Structure formats: structure tokens, C-alpha cells
Amino acid sequence: MENKEVRNNNIENKYEIEYTKVGDYFMPNLVLEKEEKIILNKYGRMRLKFLKENKKAEYTIMFMNGTLNKHLKEIQETAQTRINILIEQLKQQNNLTEEMKNTEQLYWFSMMNNFKNIAEEIILKELIYA
Numbered sequence: 001m002e003n004k005e006v007r008n009n010n011i012e013n014k015y016e017i018e019y020t021k022v023g024d025y026f027m028p029n030l031v032l033e034k035e036e037k038i039i040l041n042k043y044g045r046m047r048l049k050f051l052k053e054n055k056k057a058e059y060t061i062m063f064m065n066g067t068l069n070k071h072l073k074e075i076q077e078t079a080q081t082r083i084n085i086l087i088e089q090l091k092q093q094n095n096l097t098e099e100m101k102n103t104e105q106l107y108w109f110s111m112m113n114n115f116k117n118i119a120e121e122i123i124l125k126e127l128i129y130a
Contacts, residue, residue: 038069044076046128079123086119087112 019026040048048068051059062068090096096115100108 036069038073040072041076041080043079043123043128044072046124047075048072050129075127079127082127083116083119083123086122087115090115090118 018029020029021027038044051062051068059068062071091112094111094115096108096111
């Protein structure tokens with residue numbers, strides 16, 4: 001709708017919002033921005049659940065501002081990168097080599113599971129439940 005029609009009907013338009021006349025009413029032409037769809041992995045879903053259940057105000061603010069998906073994507077990428085780094089560091093500290101993978105398979109497999117669990121515990125404390 002044209003702004004002169006809004007001015008003629010004594011509607012204050014200080015934000016310069018466009019209106020459409022529907023019957024006797026002026027309805028604002030508001031459009032929400034589209035957010036990109038992301039696929040959440042384990043850590044993204046865990047962070048989302050934590051925000052919904054424990055930090056409702058933060059969740060609502062991010063949701064309303066349209067920054068929730070960006071935050072979740074950043075958390076899951078950071079978590080995955082950090083886990084890979086921690087596992088590599090633990091492998092080096094404990095002298096776990098790729099040769100052991102072929103010779104001592106059960107030992108190598110159990111140690112890798114331990115390293116993954118340790119790394120996940122660290123990530124949960126630092127990123128997900130912070």
C-alpha cells in the first residue's frame with residue numbers, strides 16, 4: 001500500500017512498514033527470513049535438547065533472532081573437530097600405533113573406545129552442557 005493512504009488514515013508509520021488494506025483494516029506486509037536447513041548430528045541434537053530443557057530464555061532468544069541453527073551448526077562442528085584432536089592426542093600419549101591395529105586388535109579396539117569415551121566426556125562438559 002502507498003504511504004499516503006496510511007498517512008490519510010492517521011496510522012503512524014515510523015518504521016516504514018508497507019501495509020495492505022484488507023476490508024477496513026491495514027495489515028502489515030511482514031515476511032520472515034528463511035533459515036537454512038541443517039542436519040544435526042549427535043552433538044547438535046544434544047545441545048538443542050539442553051537449551052530447550054535448561055536454558056529456555058537463551059533458546060527462545062536464539063530462536064526468535066534466527067541464530068539457533070547457526071549456533072547448533074557451530075557447536076556440532078567444533079565438537080567433532082575437538083573429539084578428533086583429543087583422540088589423536090590420547091593415542092600419542094599412550095603409544096597406540098596403527099601397527100597395533102593389525103597385531104593386537106582387541107587391545108587397540110578397547111583403547112580406542114576408551115579414548116572416544118574420554119573425549120566425549122570432555123566435550124559434553126566444555127561445549128554441550130555449558
